[in-house]
Amino acid sequence: MRRHELSDAEWAALSRFLPSSGTAGRPRSDDRVVLNGIVWKLRTGSAWRDVPERYGSWQTLYTRFRRWALDGTFSRMLQQVQAEKDAAGDIGWLVSVDSTIVRAHQHAAGGRKRGDRSGDETADHALGRSRGGLSTKVHLACDGRGRPLGFVLTGGNTNDCTRFEAVLESIRVPRIGPGRPRTRPDHVIADKGYSSRKIRAYLRERGIRHTIPERADQVLGRLNRGRRGGRPPVFDRATYRLRNVVERCFNRLKQWRGLATRYDKTRESYQATVTIASILLWI
Template identity: 50%
Template sequence: MVRRHELTDAQWQMIEPLLPANGKPGGQWADHRTVVNGVLFRARTGVPWPDLPERFGPWQTVYERHRRWSADGTWQQILAELQIEADASDPDGHLAKALEEEAREWAVNIDSTSCRAHQHAAGARRRPPRDFPLKGAVRVWRPGREALGRSRGGLTSKVHLLSDDCARPLTWQTSPGQRGDSPMFVAVLEGLRIRRSGPGRPRSRPDRVRGDKAYSSRGNRAYLRRRGIKATIAQPDDQLAKRRRKGRAGGRPPAFDKAQYRRRSAVERCVSKWKQFRAVATRYDKRDYIFNGTLTAAAIVIWLRDTVQEPSETP
């Protein structure tokens, strides 16, 4: 029987081949499914690791597996494979399902969200853990930079993300809570890499980017023009007023499609899905790479729910 916040049989069959081989010289790992369910239970409920239910086994095993997979990129690899599968299964070759028959472009939506950090998330040591980085690690150790900062809401982390039109997270970057949105625009887009199931370079250049007023800047728009990407970014009132004051010298206003801008709500829905996981809405992890692992585990569940078709029960 599948309990709350655990993977179904169909979902487990989807990710089981993507997990590391069970067993190492001199010993065997605990059952992967039990450990993964423990990680997802903690991400969904936000309980402290020692308070995990006994059915998941020793909490130290679950935590250590989550920490290790966050460091060596196992969670990120699973998410990448799910995105490849979704890209290959789309007959039009786009990640986003077309909202209308005439919509044939790959559009992404950018936004950020603040995650309040619990007091237990502070106080990480400035030196790296004894076994960091692991072999093949994707996280680079940066002393004193754990994506924690102080904003008006207190100690916070900010997640800058891209989502597709199905409200699924594609890629993201973490930063301290006081970090602005516009300076992270290029970094987030540069991190977009959707590998293909066959030969070919990863998909990294969407047809359109939608964003709110926080991303309206001359530099961001110039970056999109250089890459041939359409921009649907609202202009703040001060930029509109400045252009009017200049008259003809202000030039033409940038193109803005209101119908396209309405579809930017997909990234808001993506954030809402993500923050159903309490360990995402409130950061409890001291290390940035472990917090990114928690974000990735939650993103995997979002993709599985949208990708895996559960068998219908016969009456």
């Protein structure tokens, strides 16, 4: 096994979920070699054309990567790995939510616009333009051990609190056997950026306990209203200290250079990059 390649244990865990090759057509390139080439490319952040020849044609690697990204193969891999961990009792349902900014390389620009052609790059490929240039924001929920449960991509100029519900709804861990997928955490931890009445009401309606500190302006506004301001929300400092697991999760994900800087033009390709990195964190 070379640097940045899948170990035997990782390949054994992932090979079960790859689509069958079929029998018609030319002989198919070995799936393990192709997947090793994809992982090498994403870990190093290299261009597809610069992937070493030992992994075969770069066109084959890119075609297989795009096919598996578009047909949901990588997403199904992540869900099945999570399902097995959940069945073994290995998921901590004390969930932390946060986001991180990823600077987009100039090669990430220029993707073909789809749908609304009004120039809204955020709606097309999760790219947002700000004073720092193009960027993407990864909104993520991780379990109590710092492993991604679900994530949402937006432009880098998107406010965190506007995607809170979408992040929680991206959590979908199937059951091994009968039963609906698990979508509801036991407890949610988030920072002051998620402190809003709408988010707290959403969590109460779903019966999810939460630890979210109030912003200073919210505290002052509540005090100025006197009795009409109501009581402050319950806040447990000891529980809030556990929020650092999501920061550690981002730190581990950004060891992948193809994730720490976005080179992909399309939303689907970059989403597949984050998904592959998440899968290997779980394994």
